[in-house]
Amino acid sequence: MRINRLVAATAGLGLALTLAACGGQGAGGVDDAPGGNSADADPSDQTIGVAMPTQTSERWIADGEAVKSQLEEKGYTVDLQFANDDIPTQSQQIDQMITQGVDLLIIASIDGTALSSQLESAAAKDIPVIAYDRLINGSDHVEFYVTFDNYNVGVQQATSLLVGLGFLEEDGTEAADAPTSPQNIEVFAGSPDDNNAGFFFDGAMETLAPYLEDGRIVVPSGQTDFDTVATLRWSQEAAQTRMEDLLTSTYSGGEELDGVLSPFDGISRGVITALQGAGHGPSLEEGLPIVSGQDAEIASVSLIDQGVQFATIFKDTRKLASQAVTAATSFLEGDEPEANDTETYDNGVKIVPSYLLESDIVYKENISELLIDSGYYTQEQVDTGQ
Missing domain, CATH: 3.40.50.2300 (Response regulator)
Incomplete structure (x- = not known):
């Protein structure tokens, strides 16, 4: 995760002390900045935005419900949104989540190339982004990817x-x-x-x-x-x-x-x-x-x-949701989630660390x-x- 550093001048000693907290502050260095999170924060104080592509497929309904329920079991507040396969709707939903100060985003994108500005905004507020089953392309600000092989x-x-x-x-x-x-x-x-x-x-x-x-x-x-x-x-x-x-x-x-x-x-x-x-x-x-x-x-x-x-x-989808929740928890606790693939998923800007699940x-x-x-x-x- 990104490390924010706040430099405080100590007048009496003339020394500069650097205080570091993994993802602990917003881009402005203010503890309660939107999107700020801390390894010491209680899950009940943290909100996770979950953006799913559509409710026209029962698969995505199941995914959304599984991710939401498993996050809520851990005590997180969840903002789950479905975009009805409409790209502008999903973009607006994610913009709103960022504005309202979510601590992390889990996104199953409609169009993997259409969210660059949203991810820029998330990065500016130190909000980690997990791509869920659909890789988000063309952005450096995708921290992790959970999917099947x-x-x-x-x-x-x-x-x-x-x-x-x-x-x-x-x-x-x-x-x-x-x-x-x-x-x-x-x-x-x-x-x-x-x-x-x-x-x-x-x-x-x-x-x-x-x-x-x-x-x-x-x-x-x-x-x-x-x-x-x-x-x-x-x-x-x-x-x-x-x-x-x-x-x-x-x-x-x-x-x-x-x-x-x-x-x-x-x-x-x-x-x-x-x-x-x-x-x-x-x-x-x-x-x-x-x-x-x-x-x-x-x-x-x-x-x-x-x-x-x-x-x-x-x-x-229960296993995929569990892996997304595991990755989200790692980020919010100040750790890096475990990846089992660091070579396959190139989004055009970076190789996105990924966790792949098996299917039948x-x-x-x-x-x-x-x-x-x-x-x-x-x-x-x-x-x-x-």
């Missing part, structure tokens, strides 16, 4: 697709009865303004590369570059429209579509809606293509249980083990999709 999430997405297509077993080994004819797939990627989307895409496409190179997998539309297949704001509606367009332009002559690489459950549901609307399905057993996913949203977990969506990636592939067969037995969902939620 996003490249590996992409690997898992592609792996689940390969399992569904019959090339791999669920344990990742080669299937003995793998398809002998080429399998047709289409590719979707996440939002181009989300730093994680590139990691997901790279992990997935590099996993699929050997199959694409030797012709075991084919993309009939030819759309495989990130800019073409990206889905702005991870929009379910945009994904549905693009899938409908692909079906019309590429598959109207009776070509078979075997699978779709989807990086997010909302996108997956949009794709599935388009497929079912065009007469595919309605289930995997009845000819619906294999569709991957991510975030283990309850609506998609229920579809997996029903044999409609094939798989998703479970990123336990959810198939129909392991829903109970991963999601119900762990208390993440109840059986009733899986049954109803709510």
Whole structure:
């Protein structure tokens, strides 16, 4: 953390004494300056601003609630705001948090390049910033990053697709009865303004590369570059429209579509809606293509249980929230949080110290083990999709 030093002249001795406190004072050297914090401060005297991108995704609602509840359990006051996927709204919310004197910010950004001025303001008031699951780019004032191993999430997405297509077993080994004819797939990627989307895409496409190179997998539309297949704001509606367009332009002559690489459950549901609307399905057993996913949203977990969506990636938001709270507590107590990655996440200005968590592939067969037995969902939620 930054160290503020207050030099006090001692008239009688003519000596200058330097008093140092880790993050203990505001930029003006005043103990009660906005954003000031101290290793000796009681948590009940400290406020943490938590900025989440949207409430349109149940994943972000769960993240926000998990971070808030765990911080409050430690005695902190929490200002939790959701921005409805609107960049100006999130910028204004963070500006307001800084003006009101929060002691630390935890930010899951909508656009990882749009918060430079807010981070400058936070730095001026010695307010540490933790990037939550989405890296904030183009700023030196990101102290820490908590996330999942996003490249590996992409690997898992592609792996689940390969399992569904019959090339791999669920344990990742080669299937003995793998398809002998080429399998047709289409590719979707996440939002181009989300730093994680590139990691997901790279992990997935590099996993699929050997199959694409030797012709075991084919993309009939030819759309495989990130800019073409990206889905702005991870929009379910945009994904549905693009899938409908692909079906019309590429598959109207009776070509078979075997699978779709989807990086997010909302996108997956949009794709599935388009497929079912065009007469595919309605289930995997009845000819619906294999569709991957991510975030283990309850609506998609229920579809997996029903044999409609094939798989998703479970990123336990409780663990991510816990890591964010651990990092926040370290900063506010005058320490540096533990990082397990100091090489991967370059935001264009600095390598941001990071803590990476692991994720799991959810198939129909392991829903109970991963999601119900762990208390993440109840059986009733899986049954109803709510």
